[in-house]
Amino acid sequence: MVRFLTLLAALWLMALPVQAQNGPLRITIDEGVIEPLPFAVPDFVAESAAAQQMAQQIARVVAADLTGTGLFREIPQDAFISQITSFNSPVQFADWRAINAQALIAGAVSMEGDGRVSVKFRLYDVFAGQEMGAGLQFDGTEQGWRRIAHKVADAVYSRITGEAPYFDSRVVFVAESGPKGERQKRLAVMDYDGANVQYLTDSRSIVLAPRFSPSGDRILYTSYETGFPRIHVLDVASVGRRVLENQPGTMSFSPRFSPDGQTVIYSLTQGGNTDIYRMPIAGGAPQRLTSAPSIETAPSFSPDGSQIVFESDRSGNQQLYIMPASGGEPRRISFGPGRYGTPVWSPRGDLIAFTKQSKGRFHIGVMRTDGSEERLLTASFLDEGPTWAPNGRVIMFTRETQGAGGQSSLYSVDITGRNLKRVRTETGASDPSWSPLQN
Amino acid sequence: MALSVQRCWNVGELSSDALRVAVAVSIEMNRDATPVADSIRLVRHSGESELLARQAFDTARRAIIRCGVNGFDLPAEKYGQWREIEMTFDPSNMRIK
Numbered sequence: 001m002v003r004f005l006t007l008l009a010a011l012w013l014m015a016l017p018v019q020a021q022n023g024p025l026r027i028t029i030d031e032g033v034i035e036p037l038p039f040a041v042p043d044f045v046a047e048s049a050a051a052q053q054m055a056q057q058i059a060r061v062v063a064a065d066l067t068g069t070g071l072f073r074e075i076p077q078d079a080f081i082s083q084i085t086s087f088n089s090p091v092q093f094a095d096w097r098a099i100n101a102q103a104l105i106a107g108a109v110s111m112e113g114d115g116r117v118s119v120k121f122r123l124y125d126v127f128a129g130q131e132m133g134a135g136l137q138f139d140g141t142e143q144g145w146r147r148i149a150h151k152v153a154d155a156v157y158s159r160i161t162g163e164a165p166y167f168d169s170r171v172v173f174v175a176e177s178g179p180k181g182e183r184q185k186r187l188a189v190m191d192y193d194g195a196n197v198q199y200l201t202d203s204r205s206i207v208l209a210p211r212f213s214p215s216g217d218r219i220l221y222t223s224y225e226t227g228f229p230r231i232h233v234l235d236v237a238s239v240g241r242r243v244l245e246n247q248p249g250t251m252s253f254s255p256r257f258s259p260d261g262q263t264v265i266y267s268l269t270q271g272g273n274t275d276i277y278r279m280p281i282a283g284g285a286p287q288r289l290t291s292a293p294s295i296e297t298a299p300s301f302s303p304d305g306s307q308i309v310f311e312s313d314r315s316g317n318q319q320l321y322i323m324p325a326s327g328g329e330p331r332r333i334s335f336g337p338g339r340y341g342t343p344v345w346s347p348r349g350d351l352i353a354f355t356k357q358s359k360g361r362f363h364i365g366v367m368r369t370d371g372s373e374e375r376l377l378t379a380s381f382l383d384e385g386p387t388w389a390p391n392g393r394v395i396m397f398t399r400e401t402q403g404a405g406g407q408s409s410l411y412s413v414d415i416t417g418r419n420l421k422r423v424r425t426e427t428g429a430s431d432p433s434w435s436p437l438q439n
Numbered sequence: 440m441a442l443s444v445q446r447c448w449n450v451g452e453l454s455s456d457a458l459r460v461a462v463a464v465s466i467e468m469n470r471d472a473t474p475v476a477d478s479i480r481l482v483r484h485s486g487e488s489e490l491l492a493r494q495a496f497d498t499a500r501r502a503i504i505r506c507g508v509n510g511f512d513l514p515a516e517k518y519g520q521w522r523e524i525e526m527t528f529d530p531s532n533m534r535i536k
Contacts, residue, residue, distance in 0.1 A: 023523075023525075024465060024523035024524050024525040025520055025521045025523065025524045026526075026527070027441050027444075027524060027525070027526045028526075028527045028529060029441060029445055029448055029499075029527065029528045029529065030529045030530075031445045031448075031532060031533075032448035032449060032502070032528075032530065032533055033445075033446065033447075033449050034450060035449055036452075037451065037452045071451055071452045072452065097508070102501055102505070125497060125500075127476075127501050128479075128500055128501065129476065132497065159494075160452050160494070160497075161453060161454050161457070161494065162453060162454035162491050162494040163454040393454070
């Protein structure tokens with residue numbers, strides 16, 4: 001038997017050179033590099049004199065969106081050998097290869113007299129010397145030019161990375177001003193990159209924890225307008241609002257929409273005990289989902305609406321649990337040292353983002369839905385309240401600096417832990433909630 | 440050649456889903472050890488979708504063309520052995536751990 005196996009092995013080895021000579025040379029590459037992809041965005045071609053400034057601005061927003069991901073690196077325009085002077089002229093790929101531009105975005109902008117704007121673009125793989133996908137055109141209004149730019153950047157980002165888009169989205173947050181002890185708080189909404197800020201409430205009462213509806217048309221938040229925390233729902237277009245939940249002698253807070261937008265889950269404190277409830281957004285009888293003497297709060301639905309992740313101190317300190325959306329026995333998913341809170345289910349359904357407090361530091365982290373593969377993405381004096389980008393690739397959160405003059409700001413980080421950066425806002429900012437991708 | 444392509448194979452822009460896709464790519468080579476750019480083809484892939492495979496392939500193709508632009512370091516006398524190459528790009532070592 002041993003002799004037979006030896007013979008087989010010898011025959012197999014002898015066959016290898018024959019195979020190599022007859023077929024192609026086979027090579028396996030299993031190591032690569034991770035670095036930003038160099039790209040070029042010349043100013044878009046203005047197809048009318050009135051479009052000149054907008055053509056430049058759109059190219060700048062596209063470049064900022066891509067560079068802001070940390071996955072792309074813009075080649076400065078003063079390095080260009082070629083210019084794009086006509087949208088339909090052949091691209092001189094050799095000129096773009098010479099400056100190591102691996103992707104090239106060429107676009108054109110036209111403006112009609114009625115304020116309508118059309119933007120078309122093509123994305124080129126410079127080294128392959130060909131287009132990546134077909135060219136696209138987006139139409140909009142003059143006032144909405146930044147949205148058009150975000151749509152162009154979204155298309156480029158998705159074609160190159162394979163990720164779903166997220167630039168054409170908004171963020172609702174709490175805008176903060178004044179000293180720490182007398183901080184004034186207003187609800188505000190902005191583009192994902194901090195532009196186009198719109199204030200939704202005044203600063204007469206404290207507001208907390210705004211949450212977008214799945215369609216982005218409504219916002220749930222907690223207000224102290226009556227002196228006690230109460231959940232309100234606000235219509236983004238009209239800025240009209242109403243109290244959602246108002247049981248006398250209770251406090252309600254930490255609301256979040258179900259994925260179909262029809263149900264709200266929230267915490268309610270009654271007689272010193274806090275549990276999780278659900279109720280229809282249109283109104284109706286609340287349904288109690290947990291029933292424990294401990295504090296249950298910060299509920300968040302899974303994307304399919306079948307489960308809820310929440311935090312509870314039933315074990316003696318704050319940990320994360322998952323239960324069926326209709327209530328039932330929860331299972332604990334966090335077991336590491338420290339305290340876990342503010343869990344949020346990823347739009348992809350595969351990860352849960354959370355705040356962790358351990359050894360005097362705060363972290364934003366992610367873990368699988370069974371609690372495995374915990375990864376801490378940040379560390380600081382105070383990081384908290386993660387919210388997912390619509391594509392589940394980026395997390396935004398609040399970072400507060402230490403001391404009496406401490407300020408809150410918004411930061412974002414890629415789920416790899418790379419590309420941690422501050423989101424520019426004109427005031428202090430906290431409690432971000434990312435909208436879905438706009439239609 | 441493998442080391443050279445490794446240095447140009449930039450997977451940083453790939454999605455976590457595309458990073459699960461291994462692609463096998465066929466290449467025809469010129470006698471000067473540069474790849475024939477139009478010859479690079481996707482032979483097979485391990486992905487669940489053609490879209491993800493396409494993104495993984497685009498990244499592999501860029502690596503081959505960029506690093507082969509001045510010719511790979513290959514023995515001219517053995518051109519017959521490397522005239523046709525099948526290169527497998529396996530990103531399993533590059534995923535988020």
